[in-house]
Amino acid sequence: MSSNEIKTPAPRRLPGNLKVIALIIVAIAGAVVAYGLISRSRDKAALVSQAQERLIPIVKVIQPASRADAQPLTLPGTLQAFYSATVYARVSGYLKHWSVDIGAPVKSGQQLADIETPELDQQLKQSEANLETALANERLTEITSKRWQHLLASDSVSQQEADEKSGDYDAKKALSSAARADVDRLRVLESFKRITAPFDGVVTARKTDIGALINAGHDSGHELFTVADVHKLRLYVNVPQSYANLIQVGMKAKLDVPEHPGQTFDALLANNSRSVSEGSGTILVELEVDNKDGKLLPGEYGNVHFDLPRDMKAVQVPASALSFRKEGLTIATLTPDNRVAFRVVKISHDLGTVVEIDSGLAATDRLIDNPPDSLENGDQVRPAAEPAPSSTASAGGAKS
Structure with missing residues (x-):
């Protein structure tokens, strides 16, 4: 061997413990990558689930009210003398x-x-x-x-x-x-x-005075006096046709008049015209009011309060729960799995903010108050009182 030749040193072999360390590092890196992939997949699934949950509308759920007490009805009435003669x-x-x-x-x-x-x-x-x-x-x-x-x-x-x-x-x-x-x-x-x-x-x-010329008869003359018997008064009330079957002769009512605030007078239903006025769609009923103390005056008006018997099958719901669809007047109900089911109903009495339904609903039904117009039969909804599903919570935890 010449002196110019360079001697290459022999490769050094790693000790055995260094190989183990390298393998552990590679395994850890692989685990980190795998965990990242799995975590990202979970986050994606959670986001998809959360988006789907957000697409489900949240609705306010109410239940019909079933009342067995008397149904109040207040109507204007006019008092007249029991007898009046011109x-x-x-x-x-x-x-x-x-x-x-x-x-x-x-x-x-x-x-x-x-x-x-x-x-x-x-x-x-x-x-x-x-x-x-x-x-x-x-x-x-x-x-x-x-x-x-x-x-x-x-x-x-x-x-x-x-x-x-x-x-x-x-x-x-x-x-x-x-x-x-x-x-x-x-x-x-x-x-x-x-x-x-x-x-x-x-x-x-x-309507006469001393020296006035008096002509005999109704046609040629004019009335001289009007005399009224006011020991008892007749009270006339126009009752809407929808309440006609609930108004019965013999039932009692209460009367209040403006000049006696806080005081009511007893009235007894004496007569029913048994005829619906074509002009007003009401039935004229006559009540009798005792007036021995003379507090009430013929010709005045007052408010008449009836306590009508309720239909035990009827339920009351807010007017905001009603919706008008092609099927007619409907109410959105919820199935046990929180899906929408529209039902056609019929109103028996309109009480303003509350309506009485005599068919199509039961007191145990769950209703949607103020349902969106976009709802259709079978749509999934989430009642506002129920908490969000746990998947949403887990998705939020993964993000953090």
Whole structure:
């Protein structure tokens, strides 16, 4: 070997423990890479699951209310006198004087006013004179008839002459009866000069005064007084047709009026018109209200409160739970697995913010309040009260 040749040193071999260390490092690196891949896959799956969960709409779930207590109903009503009579004159003349004014209590037959009737007085005097004349003629013909009957018995007069005298007597008697009837008629009219109250009550109107010209009758004259019996009042209420089958004769109600705040009056349903008004779609009912203390006035209005029996099958839901779809009026219900099922319902009574459903729902059903228009049958939803699924929580933990 020449001196110029370079000697290559022999490779050095690693000790055995260094090989083990290298293998461990490689394994750790592989584990880190594998863990990263698995973690990234988990994060991706969690994100997909979270996105899917976010696509499921969150809804507010409510339940129908089932009530067995009475159903309140308040309607406006009008009070009227139990009896009310407008008093007209039956004879013509001039008002001589009146003795009662508006607001005065009167008894049946009590004098309200007097009418001066000079023409009627003269007619009565003439009729009485005619009656006296007729009676005198009747007496004369009666005597003559009897005399001719005696003469007929002795054959002093003919049968024809006796019959004529008897017939004359009958005619005069009939004239006397006619004259007497005319006198009686005028005397009855004379009694109408005294205007009286038809029944116990209160004078609610006086439309005449001393010296006023009075014309007899309803057509040619005007009313003189109005008398109302207010010991009991009639209360008239127009009830909507939807409540017609719940309004029964004999049921009780409460009345309140503006001038007596905080006070109610008992009323009893006495009559039902049994007919629906075409113009208003309501039924007129009549109630009776005791008014012995005189606190209530005829002609005023008030609020009438009914306690109607409820339909035990009916349930109440908020009006916001209703939705109008092509099937009609519907309500969105939830199946046990939280899927949407629309049901067609029928409203029995609309109470404003709350409606009463008489078919299509049960008290145990779960409903969606204010359902979105995008919901369809079978859609998955999540009630707002339920917590989010655990996958969402695990996804958040992986991110952190």
